[in-house]
Every structure is written in structure tokens, then in C-alpha cells.
Amino acid sequence: MAGVVRTLSRCLLPAEAAHDDRNNEKGRGARERDVDQERKAKRRSREIDAMLAREKRSVRRLVKILLLGAGESGKSTFLKQMRIIHGKEFDQKALLDFRDTIFENVIKVTVSSLREVWLFLTPELSVLFVSSFVNLKTFFVVFLLQSESVKYFLDNLDRIGLLNYVPSRQDILLARKATKGIVEHDFVIKKIPFKMVDVGGQRSQRQKWFQCFDGITSILFMVSSSEYDQVLMEDRRTNRLVESMNIFETIVNNKLFSNVSIILFLNKMDLLVEKVRKISICKHFSDFRGDPHRLEDVQTYLVQCFNRKRRNRSKPLFHHFTTAIDTENIRFVFHAVKDTILQENLKDIMLQ
Structure with missing residues (x-):
């Protein structure tokens, strides 16, 4: 009925009135389109906000572990072990x-x-x-x-x-190939996403470390504990253990990592056991006190050397003696390390 009335009105009213009526209808149509577009824009905005919130929660849950250390310290071997332990087979x-x-x-x-x-x-x-x-x-x-x-x-x-x-x-x-560039591997461990990042440890590769610092949860700093009598391949002069201590000092005292848990892995324990029996550490580290052929004395000394490099010693130095080629050893150690990392990460999330 209303439609009939409008039609009759157009026929009976003057042309100006009919023109105004058409303009009013166009205005209503434009307003309805504007309202519809605004509704769609708000819905899209809510979807984007929800997506960003999900991504933020995901990023906050992501545990990003950076493997650092001098060349041949066992970083790549540790990463291979992570693949083996968590079921990521090699193709x-x-x-x-x-x-x-x-x-x-x-x-x-x-x-x-x-x-x-x-x-x-x-x-x-x-x-x-x-x-x-x-x-x-x-x-x-x-x-x-x-x-x-x-x-x-x-x-x-x-x-x-x-x-x-x-x-x-x-x-x-046991296959040895120097890491060049940045290698990342993703794991899901007990429904928690982990990202492990391995970068080359040779001097020529260390400038790439800075590309990996964003969003780090923890640093596993790896040292070849048995290399107290060896020198770098790069210059044939610098003691390898001294080089590792110097790198550790730079990392552990960097303000960028003030809220990052740094865990020391004194690797190649199997070789250290053999070497301590044969080669005295005193020949290369004159401040060593103790029995140079007693494993416990050498281990204590090594931990003290790295601990002294820390300016802030209010927190304990988390450290483990490891053998990266021993799957069961790494499985056991990483279980303990994982709990430490997750506890520290949970504290950070609660503070955000």
C-alpha cells in the first residue's frame, strides 16, 4: 500500500516535489551504505585485533633459545641432538x-x-x-x-x-661441518613452541650474532672444556679456552641480556676426562690451584674462571658439564635446562 501511495504522489505532486523525494531516497541509500561499510570496517577491525592478540600470545609463549660460543664448541651437535630427541628425523x-x-x-x-x-x-x-x-x-x-x-x-x-x-x-x-650463517629449528615440547637458533662461532661469523638477538628467551653458551691446551685455527696463537672466556664476558655483561637467562654448557666432557689424565692445565693457566690431574679440581677451576667474568653475580651461574655426542646425557641435561628456562620465561610473562 505504501508503495502505491508513493507512486501516486510522484504522479500528482509537482515536479519539484518529486525531485526532492528522489533526492531523499538517494540520501537514505547512501547513509545505509555508509552504515553497512562502517559495520564491516568495525568487524574487520575486531578480527585484526583478535589476530594480533593471538599473535602476541603466541610470541609471548614462544621460547627462543640462542646457541652461542666459539667455533667447534658443539653448538651444531647439540642442535642435532634436539632433532633426534624430539623426533625430527633427517630426510x-x-x-x-x-x-x-x-x-x-x-x-x-x-x-x-x-x-x-x-x-x-x-x-x-x-x-x-x-x-x-x-x-x-x-x-x-x-x-x-x-x-x-x-x-x-x-x-x-x-x-x-x-x-x-x-x-x-x-x-x-660426529660429522663436523662449520656453521655459516644462521640456522633455525622449531620444536613443540609439551605444547610449548621452541625456536633454537645456531650461528657460526668462528670470528668471521660473529657479526651475524646481532641479527638473532631480538626476542631471545635464553642463551645457551657452549664451551669446549677440553681445549685448555689448544689454540685457535684462525690465528694459531690465541688459547681456545681464553677466547671462549672473552666471548662469554662480552655476552654475559651486555645490557641487552639483563633479563635473559644465560646457561653455560661446558661441553666435551668425555675429552676433558681423558685430557686431564695426560696434560696438566698448569702449563697453560698459571693461576690454577689444585691437582691438575684431578677432574673435580679442573672442573671447579673452569666454572670459577667463567663466573669471574660476570660483573653482576647476584644470581647463580647456571652451568652443566655435557657431552654433546651422548644423546642420553643431552636428554637429561636439557630436561633440567628446559625447566629453568620456562620458569624464567613465566616470570617475564607475569611482569608484562
Whole structure:
């Protein structure tokens, strides 16, 4: 009925009145469109706010762990262990890459050992040397380098040399390849997201560390505890343990990490046990007090050295002696470390 009235009105009213009526209808239509668009905009805004809130909660829950330390301290091996322990298997491509790395490791050890030996041989002794060391295994036994992987690969050369050789988990853990750039791995542990970041420890790679500092929950600082008698590959002069202490001092006293839990991993415990029996730490660290061939004395000294580097000692120095190639050892240690990290992270979330 109302529609009929409007139609009759248009016919009977003057043209000006009909024109005004059409304008009013257009105005109502425009207002309705504006209201509809505003409603959609508000709904979209609420959706964006909800998405941002979810992302914020996710970021707050994310546990980001940065692995730091000098080269060859065991960071990459620790990350491999995390993959093994938490069920992230290596695909076929990764296995083939590790196989190539293992071959390269064996060849490099052989070549570097030969080079060092050759420098001290006269022509006469060279002939005897070549005739005496036809078997590569025998060569390794006599000229074993200071590397945890050499002994292992020595015992497994026959298996590694097979045409259909595929690296085992232990082979992968002992394969040595310097990290270049930034390597990240994500894990979900008891419904909590973890991101672990590994960066190269060599001097040339350390400028990349600053790219990883945003949003850090914890730093695992790794040290090769057995290297008290070794020097850096980079300059053949600086003691490796001294280098690690200097890096630790820079990290632990940085204001950026005042609210970040820093946990010290004194790695390569298996090699430290062997070395303490044979090589006195006193020759390289004159301030050592105690029995240089007693493991407990050496361990206490190492912890004290790193603890002294901290300007703020109001909190205890969380530390663990580890063997990164031992899966059960890392499983046990990380269980304890994880609880410490989560407790510290929970405190930070409560304060936000």
C-alpha cells in the first residue's frame, strides 16, 4: 500500500516535489551504505585485533633459545641432538649431505696429518714412512689428532667405505661441518613452541650474532672444556679456552641480556676426562690451584674462571658439564635446562 501511495504522489505532486523525494531516497541509500561499510570496517577491525592478540600470545609463549660460543664448541651437535630427541628425523637429502661431510672429514684429517708429519721427514724416512703406512687405519692410530670424531671414524672405516653407506645417528652427531650463517629449528615440547637458533662461532661469523638477538628467551653458551691446551685455527696463537672466556664476558655483561637467562654448557666432557689424565692445565693457566690431574679440581677451576667474568653475580651461574655426542646425557641435561628456562620465561610473562 505504501508503495502505491508513493507512486501516486510522484504522479500528482509537482515536479519539484518529486525531485526532492528522489533526492531523499538517494540520501537514505547512501547513509545505509555508509552504515553497512562502517559495520564491516568495525568487524574487520575486531578480527585484526583478535589476530594480533593471538599473535602476541603466541610470541609471548614462544621460547627462543640462542646457541652461542666459539667455533667447534658443539653448538651444531647439540642442535642435532634436539632433532633426534624430539623426533625430527633427517630426510634422504640431509643423510646424503652428512655422508659427503663425513667423507670430507676423513680426507681432511688424513691430509692435515700427512702434511704435519711430512715436515719432519728426511727423504730416507719418507720412503720408510710410505712403505710402513699402507693401511689408513694404522696411520690414524699412530698420528691421531685431537678430535673426538677421529677415533670413531677410525673404528668404522670399513663400514663408511661401503658403496651403499648411509650415515647412522651417531655418524651424523660426529660429522663436523662449520656453521655459516644462521640456522633455525622449531620444536613443540609439551605444547610449548621452541625456536633454537645456531650461528657460526668462528670470528668471521660473529657479526651475524646481532641479527638473532631480538626476542631471545635464553642463551645457551657452549664451551669446549677440553681445549685448555689448544689454540685457535684462525690465528694459531690465541688459547681456545681464553677466547671462549672473552666471548662469554662480552655476552654475559651486555645490557641487552639483563633479563635473559644465560646457561653455560661446558661441553666435551668425555675429552676433558681423558685430557686431564695426560696434560696438566698448569702449563697453560698459571693461576690454577689444585691437582691438575684431578677432574673435580679442573672442573671447579673452569666454572670459577667463567663466573669471574660476570660483573653482576647476584644470581647463580647456571652451568652443566655435557657431552654433546651422548644423546642420553643431552636428554637429561636439557630436561633440567628446559625447566629453568620456562620458569624464567613465566616470570617475564607475569611482569608484562
